[in-house]
Amino acid sequence: MELQTHALTAARGTNSLSRYTTPITISIDPPPVAVPQPSTEKAFILANTTPLSLEVIDREHIIPVFVKDNEPLISHVDFIQAVEQVATHVFLGERMSAPSVRVSHPVKGRIPSARHKSAKELLKHEETIYYERCAFVIEFPDIVETINGNQVALTIGGVKAYNLDNLYNRKGADEHFKVFIGFENKVCTNMCVWSDGYVQTMKARSMTDLTNNIFELLTKFEPNRQLRAMQRLNNYSLSEEQFAKLVGRGRMYQYLPNALKKEIPKLLFPDGHLNAVVKDYYQDESFCRTETGDISLWRLYNLFTGANKQSYIDTFLDRSQNAYEFVRSISNTLEDDSFNWFLQ
Secondary structure (H helix, E strand, O other), rough: OOOOOHHHHHHOOOOOHHOOOOOOOOOOOOOOEEEEOOOOOOOOOOOOOEOHOOOOHHOOOOOOOOOOOOOOOOHHHHHHHHHHHHHHOOOOOOEEOOEEEEEEEEEEEOOHHHHHOOOHHHOOHHEEEEEEEEEEEEEEEEEEEEEHHHHHEEEEEEEHHHHHOOOOOOEEOOEEEEEEEEEEOOOEEEEEEEEEHEEEEEEEEHHHHHHHEEEHHHHOOHHHHHHHHHHHHHOOEEEEEHHHHHHHHHHHHHHHHHHOOOOOOOOOOOHHHHHHHHHOOOOOOOOOOOOOOOEEEEHHHHHHHHHHHOOOOHHHHHHHHHHHHHHHHHHHHHHHHHOHHHHH
């Protein structure tokens, strides 16, 4: 199941891009030519988010600044375009879809001359807005593989949340980003993220720092390792009884003493998400149980990533990664018949 593409070879540093032996500096020019369609027709995240185009954000949203010197933070647009620029260098010649962007937590204001107007009297040019949190994904529509009949496409993306930055500082202070490279299940737009393709806290003090960090992540990623790992999930399944135990223990997990939590696999999915997993165990057209009640771990994994769409932006990628790590721990238990608290 090896993907023989120029781009994936580049990601392993074995083609002409291996000439990059030192960090690169990429200017943020207009983004590369993209496929006209957005990266996903369906929303990759739902909870408390609004879809926006990159053009609207760039044209209409203000940019927060550091209090001590009034210098701007790296904006959502700068971040997304930096990922696009680096990906263009790494995956040379590959088509990229336009970014699919979701935002949340609007911060509204008004210009000083409109301070005495009521909200309904405000004119468009008198209002200001930016969104505290932004998530996006960019798909490579030609870099695809099939797992158990489901087509998955190479996807990159990230999260920028201004609330993680200390605005009471000056330019040059750490700014925080989350960046991933993984796969999107085309059946349901579920994001498949694992630890080797995810930086939970990417710190940068400048655009140069940011582009170099993104470049390092993309070039170190080994897509075929993740594909083989996901394919392996098809080899194992849970009975209805085992699934019921897992869900019940999952609810108990939230209230375990911290000392006990440290000894068992981490589960970041709260009760509401587990309810969605159970509902789709019975009702999802693509990943529900079989007639005997069994469910493969590949399907179970997709139930978790589907439930994760109800996460807020700031927890979305962490739970995406945790979904795979958790299901992998179940597969390891089934493979060697070892102890797993969630199945006891």
